[in-house]
Amino acid sequence: MPSYTAPTKDMQFLLHDVFKITEADIPGYEELERDFTGAILEEAGKISSEVLQPLNAVGDTEGCTLENGVVRTPTGFKAAFEQVKEGGWTGLDMPEAYGGQNMPYVLGTAVGEMFSASNQAFTMYQGLTHGAASAILAHGSEAQKDTYLPKMVACDWTGTMNLTEPHCGTDLGLMRTRAEPQEDGSYKITGQKIFISAGEHDMADNIIHLVLAKITGGPEGIKGVSLFIVPKFLVNEDGSLGARNGVACGNIEEKMGIHGNSTCVMNYDGATGYLLGQEHKGMRAMFTMMNEARLGVGMQGLAQAEAAYQNAVVYAKDRLQGRAVTGVENPDGPADPLIVHPDIRRSLMDQKSFTEAARAFILWGATMIDRAHRADDKDADGLISLLTPVIKGFLTDKGYDMTVQAQQVYGGHGYIEEWGMSQFTRDARIAMIYEGANGVQALDLVGRKLAQDGGKHVMAFFDMVKSYIKENAGQNEALDRDFLEPLKAASKDLQAAGMYFMQNGMKNPNNALAGSNDFMHMFGHVCLGLMWARMAKTSADALAAGTDDAAFHETKLATGRYYMARQLPATAMHLARIQTGADTVMALDAASF
DSSP states (O other): OOOOOOOHHHHHIIIIIISOGGGSOSTTGGGOOHHHHHHHHHHHHHHIIIIIGGGHHHHHHHOOEEETTEEEOOTTHHHHHHHHHHTTGGGTTSOGGGTOOOOOHHHHHHHHHHHHHHOHHHHHHHHHHHHHHHHHHHHOOHHHHHHHHHHHHTTSEEEEEEOOBTTBSSOGGGOOOEEEEOTTSOEEEEEEEEEEETSSOSSSSEEEEEEEEEETTSOSGGGGEEEEEEESEEEOTTSOEEEEOSEEEEEEOOOSSOTTSOEEEEEEEEEEEEEOSSTTOHHHHHHHHHHHHHHHHHHHHHHHHHHHHHHHHHHHHHOBOSOOTTSOSOTTSSSOBGGGSHHHHHHHHHHHHHHHHHHHHHHHHHHHHHHHHHSOOHHHHHHHHHHHHHHHHHHHHHHHHHHHHHHHHTGGGGGSGGGOHHHHHHHHHGGGTSSSOHHHHHHHIIIIITTGGGGHHHHHHHHHHHHHHHHHTTSOHHHIIIIIHHHHHHHHHHHHHHHHHHHHTTTOHHHHHTTHHHHHHHHHHHHHHHHHHHHHHHHHHHHHHOOSOHHHHHHHHHHHHHIIIIITTHHHHHHHHHTTOSTTTSOSOGGGO
16 A cells, blocks of 8 residues: 655755745744754654555545435544644644644645645645635634634634535636625525535534625626625534534535545525625635635645655565666566666656655745735735746646656556555546636636736746846856756746737737646746756755765756756747647637537
């Protein structure tokens, strides 16, 4: 069966050597000393490998069951949930005022990767709660915060987000769920929501649903959408639980993956709800949760790729198949291990070079969120807003691809459930779909984010890349050749694509939208290229100064060179596709398909 070891050493390298977090001018970062973060990451790693990972296959094979309106989670989930709660992991980066530990988001992100890699379906229960709590924290009244947040931060109560309905997904303006105002200021919520992750389960005393609905008499379309807090059990004034609310799970979905998470059909029948934020401004409040969730989903793409890669490496070293074309490398055995073969090496290097750069990208994004929230930095907020669809879309597309490559290393055994590799692929697949399908992420990037604030943030990104190259050029010939020059070429491809959109998108918007997916992938490659350039510089400096861990830094440089030589040139292909415009994409009329 698969195993998982938390990549704490790589995380420490990124946090302290590459990003130098204790030197960053972000409130709270000065406390993140290496020993402190190391202790937290090591403990989280133990829980991941010893508690959560052994339940991953259990959740996959048992799934969740619905009995008389109650969803039963897989064997061991409830006990593990209590252990995670007792350790304070559910409120790691939440405010102390509500029972959290007020750690920076970047540390919560690192821990989140471990938990997701070891058991994605399980981790979604507290992950969704974190998102719902963040929305209440940002938009709730003081009374709402005091009522719900202490219990949600502790995960005594969990949370959900309710958007999708049977007839509408992305186009939420079509929703039919209604909210009828009541004399006491509450609302009666009636309608049906589908695909609600963790919508009903047996691990918490209460479930706090955040539900999008339209107030009767309000504007039509998306402008009439409001957000409501709808608890499973009503909460009395003294904080105790009251009567059961008019919300129930009608069914749990049979899914391709994440079987350990209950994906529910939720029926609201005159359920009591409380407005969160302003009337008809529900999307603004919900996007507090959605944006956090999209970063978390991008992390899931990385996490599943990392877990799958770790197991593929073990198999490639152990499995004997054929002989190396350059000569026998295992003379005492009947064959050489798979890892001697160049195509297996290519596959493993694809995976390794992706996961290490993706981890850097995710943590870099988390530092921007900390800078935006803790230092009120508008530029950081704008940049992470630009990069959110890239993190979500690119990392989940590529993360899924990497789980397929890991599965392929096993050959036929990768297709057999006994070896457990198919679960990584099946679990990774949903990340490309939920929290906004990746095609929608690409449209958001090209249609909205590029032009946001007059294009200020994308120009800032290009300036950042250009400045990094200029500041570091000429110091190390090998770094110039292997990292900075490829990064410069890829960045020019990305700028050329943006210029194409400007010149051709106005007269025919399809020219931009037909190239949106390619642009999202171009952007992702440039971001990972930038991460590899930064990691390579750090490792090269460490080797030049003398280090006790030369093997780590030499491996880092070799892995980075692979990405820059074999993956980053994909930007040229994506640019060529973009510059063909929309004609070939839109050539057939609907009847011809």
